Amino acid sequence: MNDDGSRAGKLYVIGLGPGPACWLTPEASDALAEVTDLVGYFSYVERVAPREGLKVHGSDNRVEIDRSRHALELAAAGKIVGVVSGGDPGVFAMAAAVLEALENGPEAWRSLDIEIMPGVSAMQAAAARIGAPLGGDFCAISLSDNLKPWSIIARRLEAASAGDFVVALYNPASRARPMQIHDAFALLRGLRPLSTPVAFARAVGRPGERIVLTTLGEADPGLADMSTLVIIGATTTRLIARPGHRPFMLTPRGYGAGR
Amino acid sequence: MNDDGSRAGKLYVIGLGPGPACWLTPEASDALAEVTDLVGYFSYVERVAPREGLKVHGSDNRVEIDRSRHALELAAAGKIVGVVSGGDPGVFAMAAAVLEALENGPEAWRSLDIEIMPGVSAMQAAAARIGAPLGGDFCAISLSDNLKPWSIIARRLEAASAGDFVVALYNPASRARPMQIHDAFALLRGLRPLSTPVAFARAVGRPGERIVLTTLGEADPGLADMSTLVIIGATTTRLIARPGHRPFMLTPRGYGAGR
Numbered sequence: 001m002n003d004d005g006s007r008a009g010k011l012y013v014i015g016l017g018p019g020p021a022c023w024l025t026p027e028a029s030d031a032l033a034e035v036t037d038l039v040g041y042f043s044y045v046e047r048v049a050p051r052e053g054l055k056v057h058g059s060d061n062r063v064e065i066d067r068s069r070h071a072l073e074l075a076a077a078g079k080i081v082g083v084v085s086g087g088d089p090g091v092f093a094m095a096a097a098v099l100e101a102l103e104n105g106p107e108a109w110r111s112l113d114i115e116i117m118p119g120v121s122a123m124q125a126a127a128a129r130i131g132a133p134l135g136g137d138f139c140a141i142s143l144s145d146n147l148k149p150w151s152i153i154a155r156r157l158e159a160a161s162a163g164d165f166v167v168a169l170y171n172p173a174s175r176a177r178p179m180q181i182h183d184a185f186a187l188l189r190g191l192r193p194l195s196t197p198v199a200f201a202r203a204v205g206r207p208g209e210r211i212v213l214t215t216l217g218e219a220d221p222g223l224a225d226m227s228t229l230v231i232i233g234a235t236t237t238r239l240i241a242r243p244g245h246r247p248f249m250l251t252p253r254g255y256g257a258g259r
Numbered sequence: 260m261n262d263d264g265s266r267a268g269k270l271y272v273i274g275l276g277p278g279p280a281c282w283l284t285p286e287a288s289d290a291l292a293e294v295t296d297l298v299g300y301f302s303y304v305e306r307v308a309p310r311e312g313l314k315v316h317g318s319d320n321r322v323e324i325d326r327s328r329h330a331l332e333l334a335a336a337g338k339i340v341g342v343v344s345g346g347d348p349g350v351f352a353m354a355a356a357v358l359e360a361l362e363n364g365p366e367a368w369r370s371l372d373i374e375i376m377p378g379v380s381a382m383q384a385a386a387a388r389i390g391a392p393l394g395g396d397f398c399a400i401s402l403s404d405n406l407k408p409w410s411i412i413a414r415r416l417e418a419a420s421a422g423d424f425v426v427a428l429y430n431p432a433s434r435a436r437p438m439q440i441h442d443a444f445a446l447l448r449g450l451r452p453l454s455t456p457v458a459f460a461r462a463v464g465r466p467g468e469r470i471v472l473t474t475l476g477e478a479d480p481g482l483a484d485m486s487t488l489v490i491i492g493a494t495t496t497r498l499i500a501r502p503g504h505r506p507f508m509l510t511p512r513g514y515g516a517g518r
Contacts, residue, residue: 017284021285022284022285022286022289023286023377025281025282025283025284025379026280026281026282027281030281064512088379089387090386090387090391090392090393090394091393092394092512095390095394096391096509096510097512099394099499099507099509100509100511100512102499103499110499110500110501110502111501111503111504116386116387116388116391118282118379118383118384119383120284120347120378120379124347124349124350124377124378124380125377127349127354128348128349128375128376128377129375131358132348132349132354132357132358132375134399135349135351135354135355136355136407137398137399137400139398139419139424140397140398141396142395142396142512147512147513147514148395148512148513148514152514155422155423156396156423156424158422159418159419159421159422159424160398160424162414162421163398163415163422164411164414164415165398165418240362242369243369243370244370245369248358248361248373250358250359250362251355252355253351253355253356253406253407254406254407255407255408255411
């Protein structure tokens with residue numbers, strides 16, 4: 001209860017992980033069982049089983065700030081609100097959107113009880129399926145230029161290559177933005193060896209999962225869609241052949257001392 | 260069963276997450292219940308409750324390749340082996356070590372059934388506690404120079420700064436390596452604004468958890484120990500003050516278009 005006798009609300013920002021229940025944390029499960037109101041992109045709220053007393057507020061993609069304001073309003077009105085995010089809410093997902101809305105919203109929102117719950121991110125699910133591509137230092141870059149200009153994305157791809165980081169590319173393409181991934185590959189082909197191992201990991205853990213291992217020189221960037229995570233190796237990244245299995249992609253922990 | 264009638268072994272590389280059961284995935288729990296042999300650093304195998312039929316092979320830190328070879332030998336002998344890792348095995352943990360041992364081991368090991376299971380990494384647990392510091396593009400860099408020379412680490416800190424990435428520093432310090440984090444801060448202070456928000460997140464989710472929010476200019480690098488994850492903001496990273504709560508650290512999703 002608040003000082004004035006009204007009920008204190010709560011806001012959880014919940015990471016659902018990549019999809020399957022086996023990757024949903026117990027913390028997230030418990031929060032989903034507690035909330036009165038569920039807020040999120042349609043395809044994420046649909047992952048949560050309906051139950052009596054749970055009000056579901058689905059919304060379209062690309063309205064993250066409106067959705068976040070709505071969730072904060074509900075919490076301020078005393079609801080126990082869960083904002084659901086695919087993967088980890090802290091990685092190119094709803095945690096930042098909720099805090100941006102908080103920063104620009106009414107002062108009273110800053111006193112709300114807000115808890116962020118991590119989840120398995122797409123990059124980690126993809127890495128686990130592929131081997132250990134993120135075994136060395138790595139960067140995560142979102143290719144979406146809805147919120148930042150291409151010049152920043154290009155600068156970061158250049159810097160990541162200068163540092164010989166493994167790169168995980170989130171949001172490589174969508175129907176509205178089919179070209180970024182082609183531009184990114186064109187840029188990276190001038191910056192890294194064409195023999196660099198590359199993985200396209202689509203919908204890992206969900207129906208339609210598909211893993212393609214290729215090289216920077218031979219990759220078809222058109223393989224990437226909204227559900228794809230692309231991993232570009234460092235100069236140390238290599239494949240380990242396995243009879244009867246897909247090769248493993250490995251970025252070793254060490255550097256510069258050979259194998 | 261194998262073709263020759265011997266029992267087929269299996270090797271799981273299991274992410275235990277940062278510590279508490281609320282962050283252990285159901286997939287990892289199920290694997291821990293299935294394995295016959297548990298292999299890992301003492302403090303990780305100790306997290307798993309003993310049970311009849313479970314043989315525990317604890318080992319010291321810094322013997323990852325020996326431990327990996329031992330696990331592969333056990334699997335090759337027909338055991339159901341779990342190699343346990345804190346956090347996510349794919350992020351500065353055991354997945355790469357196991358695959359390095361596989362690459363350099365007997366050809367027969369390559370036919371083994373090996374499954375890697377992701378977990379919540381320290382960087383994600385820290386980010387969730389702090390707000391949304393990883394809300395934009397970010398890098399993860401291990402400061403341990405056991406396996407790579409300092410020149411590579413320095414080159415990566417420079418590249419990460421040239422790209423204005425948020426940086427998560429893993430393994431910032433240990434008793435054997437107290438100075439790297441001091442050297443890293445000295446370098447970063449010449450590359451990024453001194454007002455850059457910095458977080459030291461120690462043992463998140465475990466006893467002794469401690470969060471310190473400071474700035475690049477004012478930070479005491481000596482705060483970092485083996486259990487600490489350090490996050491250095493980008494130029495867009497800022498704090499959101501909250502009455503009665505610790506401020507949130509936010510890296511917004513957008514860039515360059517102001518607030």
